[in-house]
Amino acid sequence: MILLASSIPTALGSVKLTAVSTEQNNGWNHLTSLYISTNLSSRLEVSVAETEKRNGKNAMNMQETFTVYLVETRPVEPLADGRQLAPDSLWRRYSEFEILRSYLLVTYPAVVVSPLPEKRAEFVWHKLSADNMDPDFVERRRVGLENFLQRVTSHPVLSHDSLLYQFLTEVSATSSRPGSHDELMKADSRLRALSATFRVRNPDRRFVEMKHYSDELQSHTSQLLRARARVADRLYGVYKVHGNYGRVFSEWSVLEKQMGDGLQSAGHHMDAYAASIDDILEEAEHYGDQLKEYLFYAEALRAVCRKHELSQYELELACQDLLSKKQQREELATGSVRTFSLKGMTSKLFGQEAPEQREARLHLLEEQIREGEQAVEERRSECQVHVGGAWVDVQRFRQQKDRDIREALIGYALMQISMCKKGVQMWSNTKECFLKM
Amino acid sequence: MLFTGISLFSGLSFLCGPFHCGPSLCGPSPCSCLFLIACSLSSCQNPSLAVGSSVSSSVVQGSLVHSPGALVRSSGSMVNQYGLEEEEEEEEEEARGGVPTRDLFVTVDHPESHVTAIETFIVYRVLARTTRGDFDSSEYEVHRRYQDFLWLRGKLEEGHPTLIIHPLPEKFVMKGLVERFSEDFIETRRRALQTFLSKTAEHPMLSRSPQLKVFLTEQDLTAIKKQGPSFLSRMGDSVRAAAIAVRGVRARPQEFGAMQDYADEFSCKMSALDKVTQRIIKEQNEYLEELSQYGPLYSQWAELEADLSEPLRGVAGCLDLCGRETEEQLRHLTEVLQPTLHQYLLCADTLKTVLRRRDHIQAEFEAKNDALASSAVSKKGDLETLKEEAAGLEERVESANSALKGDWARWGDAMRYDLREALVSTADKNQDYYEKCLAVWETFLLSQKTPPGQEED
Numbered sequence: 001m002i003l004l005a006s007s008i009p010t011a012l013g014s015v016k017l018t019a020v021s022t023e024q025n026n027g028w029n030h031l032t033s034l035y036i037s038t039n040l041s042s043r044l045e046v047s048v049a050e051t052e053k054r055n056g057k058n059a060m061n062m063q064e065t066f067t068v069y070l071v072e073t074r075p076v077e078p079l080a081d082g083r084q085l086a087p088d089s090l091w092r093r094y095s096e097f098e099i100l101r102s103y104l105l106v107t108y109p110a111v112v113v114s115p116l117p118e119k120r121a122e123f124v125w126h127k128l129s130a131d132n133m134d135p136d137f138v139e140r141r142r143v144g145l146e147n148f149l150q151r152v153t154s155h156p157v158l159s160h161d162s163l164l165y166q167f168l169t170e171v172s173a174t175s176s177r178p179g180s181h182d183e184l185m186k187a188d189s190r191l192r193a194l195s196a197t198f199r200v201r202n203p204d205r206r207f208v209e210m211k212h213y214s215d216e217l218q219s220h221t222s223q224l225l226r227a228r229a230r231v232a233d234r235l236y237g238v239y240k241v242h243g244n245y246g247r248v249f250s251e252w253s254v255l256e257k258q259m260g261d262g263l264q265s266a267g268h269h270m271d272a273y274a275a276s277i278d279d280i281l282e283e284a285e286h287y288g289d290q291l292k293e294y295l296f297y298a299e300a301l302r303a304v305c306r307k308h309e310l311s312q313y314e315l316e317l318a319c320q321d322l323l324s325k326k327q328q329r330e331e332l333a334t335g336s337v338r339t340f341s342l343k344g345m346t347s348k349l350f351g352q353e354a355p356e357q358r359e360a361r362l363h364l365l366e367e368q369i370r371e372g373e374q375a376v377e378e379r380r381s382e383c384q385v386h387v388g389g390a391w392v393d394v395q396r397f398r399q400q401k402d403r404d405i406r407e408a409l410i411g412y413a414l415m416q417i418s419m420c421k422k423g424v425q426m427w428s429n430t431k432e433c434f435l436k437m
Numbered sequence: 438m439l440f441t442g443i444s445l446f447s448g449l450s451f452l453c454g455p456f457h458c459g460p461s462l463c464g465p466s467p468c469s470c471l472f473l474i475a476c477s478l479s480s481c482q483n484p485s486l487a488v489g490s491s492v493s494s495s496v497v498q499g500s501l502v503h504s505p506g507a508l509v510r511s512s513g514s515m516v517n518q519y520g521l522e523e524e525e526e527e528e529e530e531e532a533r534g535g536v537p538t539r540d541l542f543v544t545v546d547h548p549e550s551h552v553t554a555i556e557t558f559i560v561y562r563v564l565a566r567t568t569r570g571d572f573d574s575s576e577y578e579v580h581r582r583y584q585d586f587l588w589l590r591g592k593l594e595e596g597h598p599t600l601i602i603h604p605l606p607e608k609f610v611m612k613g614l615v616e617r618f619s620e621d622f623i624e625t626r627r628r629a630l631q632t633f634l635s636k637t638a639e640h641p642m643l644s645r646s647p648q649l650k651v652f653l654t655e656q657d658l659t660a661i662k663k664q665g666p667s668f669l670s671r672m673g674d675s676v677r678a679a680a681i682a683v684r685g686v687r688a689r690p691q692e693f694g695a696m697q698d699y700a701d702e703f704s705c706k707m708s709a710l711d712k713v714t715q716r717i718i719k720e721q722n723e724y725l726e727e728l729s730q731y732g733p734l735y736s737q738w739a740e741l742e743a744d745l746s747e748p749l750r751g752v753a754g755c756l757d758l759c760g761r762e763t764e765e766q767l768r769h770l771t772e773v774l775q776p777t778l779h780q781y782l783l784c785a786d787t788l789k790t791v792l793r794r795r796d797h798i799q800a801e802f803e804a805k806n807d808a809l810a811s812s813a814v815s816k817k818g819d820l821e822t823l824k825e826e827a828a829g830l831e832e833r834v835e836s837a838n839s840a841l842k843g844d845w846a847r848w849g850d851a852m853r854y855d856l857r858e859a860l861v862s863t864a865d866k867n868q869d870y871y872e873k874c875l876a877v878w879e880t881f882l883l884s885q886k887t888p889p890g891q892e893e894d
Contacts, residue, residue, distance in 0.1 A: 085613070139557050139639040215739065216741045219742060224731075226733040226739065231731050234724035237720040237723070238717065241716050241717050241720055245710075248706060251706060251709075255699065266860075402743075405745055405748075409751075409752050410748075410882065412752065413755070413881050413882050413885075414882070416755075416759075416874070417882070419874055420871045420874045420875035421870070421871075423867070423868075426590060426865040427865075428868050428869065430864045430867075431864035431868060434857060434860040434864055437853070
């Protein structure tokens with residue numbers, strides 16, 4: 001039961017090669033078949049077009065204001081006569097996206113699931129609003145949610161999920177799906193298990209390294225984001241103080257007859273310079289969002305590694321259990337006591353049991369051993385499937401990360417260039433004014 | 438001539454007041470001083486020139502007493518101080534080649550620590566180059582400390598109370614952690630001392646001052662400095678004494694009122710500009726601090742990555758280069774713009790001081806006039822004395838006024854020039870900063886454009 005998968009993601013994320021399917025369809029793993037097909041995004045255009053404020057009652061029956069996002073979908077192919085269909089749309093709020101993502105995390109533990117944009121504004125520099133209702137924050141969140149949907153709909157595995165499709169097209173998807181609540185409860189406990197600590201004896205080396213990498217990635221991106229916010233704060237200060245020049249030049253220009261005009265216009269330029277930083281830094285937030293995405297991705301990557309550890313651990317437990325059962329059978333069969341057992345002690349204390357009882361126990365043990373062997377097989381297959389699928393997705397993730405971060409860095413350079421060009425213009429104009437003094 | 442001599446004498450005694458000329462000063466009795474003055478006056482064409490203030494300075498200059506030739510020449514230039522002889526002034530200007538060309542160049546450099554048993558202080562090397570005939574040599578090298586500069590300026594003020602003399606850098610004030618011997622402090626002070634000397638050497642009247650010559654040429658200034666305590670403080674005392682009796686200047690000419698207003702406003706503006714600039718420097722420093730922590734984080738991340746390592750290092754490199762450019766820009770602010778603004782802030786105080794002195798001079802005259810007008814004069818002889826004194830003071834007022842007006846215009850031109858230059862160079866430097874950073878990022882962008890063959894799908 002080997003899983004061979006080789007997916008080469010393109011910019012659109014479509015799968016080019018197939019994978020061999022696994023056998024069973026257990027509650028864990030829907031990785032039953034990857035078939036030659038294009039993924040959802042090549043059939044369906046998905047976007048998060050608008051936002052609106054709504055008022056309603058929350059779970060505790062209290063009045064609250066929240067934002068909803070318009071999810072639009074439209075087939076990529078135009079109609080036969082060449083017309084483009086109008087998009088279907090429905091409103092979703094952030095918490096619904098969260099439910100969707102939790103579902104995906106639980107259902108596809110071998111996938112590095114794209115993160116959502118941040119729940120609360122973090123790494124803010126002082127003038128950037130930390131208010132969730134702030135229009136700039138809402139706009140950035142809209143972009144982030146769109147990005148999330150586009151990533152999952154172009155993922156070779158995730159995009160085939162039926163719940164995802166329902167999320168995009170049916171209004172009542174998240175609330176009325178039968179059994180969804182139970183699944184999520186089960187998922188919740190598994191997720192909690194993931195964060196528990198346990199010792200694994202033979203984890204796959206690659207996943208140990210990958211987990212280490214995810215920790216480092218998280219550390220570096222968060223440090224970077226923090227430092228970036230501090231730099232932005234300081235830069236803001238520098239620009240804004242120049243506004244004071246504007247004020248003083250204006251006042252001074254009244255005093256000086258000869259230099260008046262030059263000073264006055266220089267003062268205006270200083271005001272413009274001071275004002276320009278607001279837009280510059282707001283635009284620069286996009287870069288921050290790109291970094292944040294990978295900060296959160298690090299968590300998702302870590303979750304995949306932890307899932308591996310959990311599977312491996314459960315396998316090892318099952319093996320352990322089987323081994324001890326086999327030893328008990330042996331002892332019972334041969335009459336020798338090698339391992340400590342309660343039965344052994346009590347029989348020593350209270351006398352040997354009757355042969356019928358021993359038979360019964362032996363019989364029970366045989367059954368347990370059979371079950372145990374089956375369990376080990378199941379666990380092993382589960383583990384292997386996970387390892388196979390996860391490794392494929394991890395490679396996909398790495399390539400995506402390299403591409404995206406490189407693009408982000410280029411974008412950052414472009415922003416710096418734009419800022420520098422503005423600065424050159426500004427000071428050149430100011431110099432002209434000073435020369436006229 | 439005698440009349441003038443007597444009025445000068447009384448003016449002199451008024452000014453000398455309780456002050457006693459030491460033997461090395463007016464070694465000869467006041468009468469011989471008068472004789473010297475009389476000699477100088479004989480060469481002057483306008484006998485009504487009130488030379489009281491300049492006379493007092495010539496009296497206390499030991500060197501002048503010993504070199505009458507120099508006295509004659511410098512008195513000739515004293516005549517032209519007041520700009521009343523336009524023909525002569527033009528002649529002089531023509532002699533200097535039409536545009537007033539400089540014939541005296543000074544530099545202040547090589548600050549060195551000088552240690553004595555009592556104290557440690559910094560000594561600066563002062564070089565002077567000149568083509569002037571009244572200097573024995575064309576090049577001089579002396580060593581001066583800050584106190585010597587203070588002395589010089591004090592003397593110049595005494596000699597020309599209503600001329601606008603460039604300020605000196607402030608005395609050391611314990612400001613934060615600035616050390617008296619820190620490199621930055623010494624360098625800033627050196628530049629300011631340089632500016633002070635250059636401006637003085639450029640000034641048509643001040644550059645002819647005998648004290649300036651002594652400052653630039655005498656190896657040992659201590660002996661000369663010891664000649665009498667600060668005359669100015671004494672003058673201040675006596676003037677204040679007079680001021681007590683005076684209600685303050687009454688009929689200040691409107692133009693000086695306008696100058697006063699300007700001086701006050703200008704002072705405010707310079708102070709504000711100085712503060713804003715200091716604030717910018719502070720913010721810029723903090724920005725630089727954060728930037729220097731931010732850049733290396735990219736390098737650290739690069740160590741974790743494989744393919745990403747190169748662009749990450751690229752960005753780290755760019756941030757490092759931009760940081761250096763920011764340092765450059767900051768340096769310009771602290772070394773060019775800030776000191777200039779600060780000096781003109783100090784100039785504003787000089788303006789106010791000069792206007793105040795002019796007011797005092799006028800107030801003295803008004804007081805004298807009041808005394809004259811009042812009928813509390815008993816003897817006829819006293820009345821005559823008062824009349825003479827009043828006339829002398831009136832002359833003083835007129836010369837002080839014209840000196841101030843002339844110098845005010847000159848100062849205004851210099852101020853506009855200096856401030857414009859400083860602002861232009863700052864804007865230029867800032868533009869340059871952005872252009873350099875632009876180039877850094879564009880180079881990075883170019884490096885990221887993968888050649889077609891290597892492009893990953």
